[in-house]
Amino acid sequence: MxxxxxxxxxxxxxxxxxxKEPLPLQKQILPNIKGGASLFVIAPEGSGKTTSIVISVIQKLKHAVEDAPRALIFVKDKQAALNLELEFNAFKRGTDLRVYCAYDEHSIDIQRDEIYEGTDIVIATPKRLNRLFYLNGINLNxxxxxxxxxxxxxxxxNNFAEATRTPESIGKCQYLVFADxxxxxxxxxxxxxxxHAQVVKQ
Known part of the structure; x- marks a missing residue:
């Protein structure tokens, strides 16, 4: 691709x-992601995993059409969330896509109100996402x-258990897991x- x-x-x-052109990993996975496949992507740092996430999500969503989020990205902490938000902001210029970060070091009531106003992409720590969900602060339908x-x-x-709870609460979805x-x-x-997920290793 x-x-x-x-x-x-x-x-x-x-x-x-x-x-100029996609990195080898991106050439391998971007078409599969665009086609709706769920993937475990196992590749070292610097192989283009984060850029693949950003490109794939923007390409899939294209523009804002719902108030409820259509993409959810789990990250390890506040700094990782903010760093990824910067990447999205750099690539989504020219679209009306909305990105929101939900992490533990912020008022959950404020986050619930801000998410309710409408967002397309939520970048969240697993623990905070689950707290929002069980407080009816985010619609994952x-x-x-x-x-x-x-x-x-x-x-x-306990992040693995926290991240596992989300798929148990939603319907059919495409899943992408990126790891070293x-x-x-x-x-x-x-x-x-x-x-049904494919395992792609580099």
């Missing part, structure tokens, strides 16, 4: 950043794609909501 097959705002942003960035963090501080290495505990997801 070449960058030329993306929506115009994305190709403009990619050209502005000086990217429109969710199309659920992603874990740098999934190695899941195996610390494949952990045996992912097999629980393979046997459950990700049983």
């Amino acid at each position: 070449s960058f030329k097959k993306l929506i115009e705002p994305l190709t403009d942003a990619i050209n502005h950043k000086g990217f 429109k969710l199309q794609i659920c992603i874990v960035e740098d999934a190695d963090f899941l195996f610390r501080n 290495k494949f952990d045996a505990r992912f097999k629980r997801w393979q046997n459950g909501f990700m049983y």
Whole structure:
């Protein structure tokens, strides 16, 4: 898949950043993601995983059409959320897509009110996302794609259990898990909501 097959705002942003062609990992996974496949993507730092997340989500959603989020991305902490938000802001220029960060170091009441106003992409820590969900502070009925960035963090501080609760509460969805290495505990997801997922290793 070449960058030329993306929506115009994305190709403009990619050209502005000086990217000439996709990295080898991106050539491998972007067409599969666009086709709706669920994936475990196992690749080292610097292989283009984060950019693949941003491009794939913007390409899938294209523009704002709902008040409820259609993409959810789990990250390890506040700083990771803010860093990913910056990446989205750089690539989504020319679209009306809305990005919101939900993390523990912020008033949950304020977050609930701000999410209610409408967002397309939520970047969240698993613990805060679940608190919002069980307080009826976020509607996941429109969710199309659920992603874990740098999934190695899941195996610390009960994050794996927190992230597993979300798929148990939503309907059909595309799942993408990005990590430096494949952990045996992912097999629980393979046997459950990700049983059709492909494993791509670089």
